[in-house]
Amino acid sequence: MSLDTLTLLPVTQPLTGHVSPPGSKSITNRALLLAGLARGTSRLTGALKSDDTRYMAEALRAMGVTVDEPDATTFVVTSSGAWQEPAEPLFLGNAGTATRFLTAAVALQKGRFTVDGDQHMRKRPILPLVEALQSLGVAIAAPSGCPPVAIDAKGGFSKDRVVIDAGLSSQYVSALLMAAPLTRQPFEIELKGAEIGARGYIDLTLAAMRAFGASVEEVSASIWRVQPTGYRAADFHVEPDASAATYLWGAEVLTGGKIDIGTPAEAFTQPDAKAHAVISAFPHMPAVIDGSQMQDAIPTIAVLAAFNETPVRFVGIANLRVKECDRIRALSTGLNAIRPGLATEEGDDLIVAADPALAGQVLPARIDTFADHRIAMSFALAGLKISGITILDPGCVAKTYPDYWDALASLGVTFEKP
Ligand SMILES: O=C(O)C1=C[C@@H](OP(=O)(O)O)[C@@H](O)[C@H](O)C1
Ligand SMILES: C=C(OP(=O)(O)O)C(=O)O
Structure with missing residues (x-):
């Protein structure tokens, strides 16, 4: 209509x-991201096809991942596990999940990336995530504190531990967690302060990561340790x-x-x-x-x-x-x-x-x-x-x-x- x-x-x-x-937006966009980071072919069924998941799929395609759509609820994702520098900024509309998750994931690739969204997304804060990535040695900037975010990625983090303030969005934690298996050594994420909105979204993140072969330990309510396993392609059903x-x-x-x-x-x-x-x-x-x-x-x-x-x-x-x-x-x-x-x-x-x-x-x-x-x-x-x-x-x-x-x-x- x-x-x-x-x-x-x-x-x-x-x-x-x-x-x-x-299908769940949150789970579809996690599964798309992780399938895009895994080497091989993953089949996501029961998936959501909507603006938010299309932006995620388009961004993956722009970085060399093959995303096929054999029917209205299935994505078939084939990736080498490494992403290419896109020719254009990644445009993610007003999809918070896609914007935050991709910001952390591209930081571990090699090349220059710009993560951007529409006029609404350009008012949604991303500075805590940007500062966390800066503390890991990533050349990343978001002058307004919101998208666009420019990242000059060198393929790794310079430290094995990060502290993140998730007061404004739990998506910053999810983004760092999902990027972490791509690092070269075990990596720890600590929450600054006890506060986190909707902890249940972190549980969704951990479940999706494990389904794609990651190993994450919940050290305490505010510390997670992630092993540098990378991801494994998987068949995944979205509720x-x-x-x-x-x-x-x-x-x-x-x-x-x-x-x-x-x-x-x-x-x-x-x-x-x-x-x-x-x-x-x-x-x-x-x-x-x-x-x-x-x-x-x-x-x-x-x-x-x-x-x-x-x-x-x-x-x-x-x-x-x-x-x-x-x-x-x-x-x-x-x-x-x-x-x-x-x-x-x-x-x-x-x-x-x-x-x-x-x-x-x-x-x-x-x-x-x-x-x-x-x-x-x-x-x-x-x-x-x-x-x-x-x-x-x-x-x-x-x-x-x-x-x-x-x-x-x-x-x-x-x-x-x-
Ligand atoms: O991780 C997720 O999938 C989401 C986390 C929540 O956002 P915040 O973490 O920004 O509160 C929620 O509002 C959003 O729709 C989806
Ligand atoms: C807050 C929402 O979305 P997002 O943060 O993923 O853009 C939502 O869907 O209600």
């Missing part, structure tokens, strides 16, 4: 049916995306329906699967929700909170200010566009003043998505219950869930004719 706006028509009956969420599942879980509880997503919540290994327990408690979700370990699910839960029986305060979500957009601001702006006073920001907390009586009302609101897929997908839930919800730039869902609007339509959701 390439529309400027999309207005949902409220549903008149519970949503029921089957919808399989696409469905837990963050995408949250919209379907949300649609189910909001409409009192039954949506079979084909995967039980307990079967996911991604951090956002934790949201299932909170969403299942709707309309009695707790008064305080700590979003630190399920950050990408917070937009979904915050929109649901507008229909909860009691108000919800979201804490532990400061990182949401440096995602695809400032999500705390986008959520408060969108909720207050629906009904003034529905959301308040207190520092980096978001308080949603629940109002179950919103359901069934006509409240015309144009929701600015700030080009953020999760803002578009979560506010669509409000449109299932309120008349007049218009999503601006609905095509931004292509970042991680290109078929989202079709998935809702397959459950019986209808849209106003443009």
Whole structure:
């Protein structure tokens, strides 16, 4: 769909049916990267094909890796294990995973690389990762603290230990971990401070690394030791995306329906699967929700909170200010566009003043998505219950869930004719 706006028509009956969420973005981009670093051919099945994974695949191709796509959910990756200097800057759109993971991985290749993204990515911080790589002797610079990042890579690190501050993004740790098996000696990564948002993403990283032959030891909660094994090509299956599942879980509880997503919540290994327990408690979700370990699910839960029986305060979500957009601001702006006073920001907390009586009302609101897929997908839930919800730039869902609007339509959701 390439529309400027999309207005949902409220549903008149519970949503029921089957919808399989696409493959996990986080896992697909890890697997693509590791397959690209392994010598030989890897087959990734159940993979996500979306803007974020296309940018990763295109970047690998630009560095001499063969990435074939025999069907809609499979990548076949063939690599020599070493990457060539690309002719152009690597353009990664607004894909945080691709941008951070590739920055560390190219630092261990040989040649000049520029890692860049769109205007949104150019506002997302990468300095802690750049400084960590500088401390390892890499000639790397990001003058604005955000992409573009210029790297003159010499094929190695000058030290066998790095300290990284992951306060702004756990992706810096994942990026260093995934690069580490390419070094020439055992390598240690230490977290500065105890704080790390969404530790579950580090677990995903370790699991993917091990699947491609790496050996990583968790020395303590903040230290990892990685052996210089390189990577081995592998066949790898990607599980469905837990963050995408949250919209379907949300649609189910909001409409009192039954949506079979084909995967039980307990079967996911991604951090956002934790949201299932909170969403299942709707309309009695707790008064305080700590979003630190399920950050990408917070937009979904915050929109649901507008229909909860009691108000919800979201804490532990400061990182949401440096995602695809400032999500705390986008959520408060969108909720207050629906009904003034529905959301308040207190520092980096978001308080949603629940109002179950919103359901069934006509409240015309144009929701600015700030080009953020999760803002578009979560506010669509409000449109299932309120008349007049218009999503601006609905095509931004292509970042991680290109078929989202079709998935809702397959459950019986209808849209106003443009
Ligand atoms: O490692 C990952 O795959 C991700 C980590 C999280 O980001 P931060 O680590 O930047 O918080 C998450 O928001 C993002 O969608 C995916
Ligand atoms: C934060 C997100 O993405 P990324 O950091 O990978 O761009 C997201 O998908 O919600």
